[in-house]
């Protein structure tokens with residue numbers, strides 16, 4: 001089980017820290033247009049900031065059970 005710690009953003013591999021910075025620096029309108037893609041399966045992902053039980057990582061916007069990146073159990 002691996003957490004996604006990087007993604008593809010306009011053809012470049014970026015870290016989750018960078019993605020969070022990009023997202024936080026965007027206006028709400030632009031934020032919606034940001035497209036982060038899983039570097040394994042190419043599906044859209046979004047960066048998730050670190051919390052009590054996890055480090056910052058990417059989660060698939062729509063769960064993709066076939067991707068080798070696993071997501072921690074729901075805690076939304």
Ligand SMILES: [Zn+2]
Nearest residue numbers: 038040041067
């Ligand atoms: Zn994926």
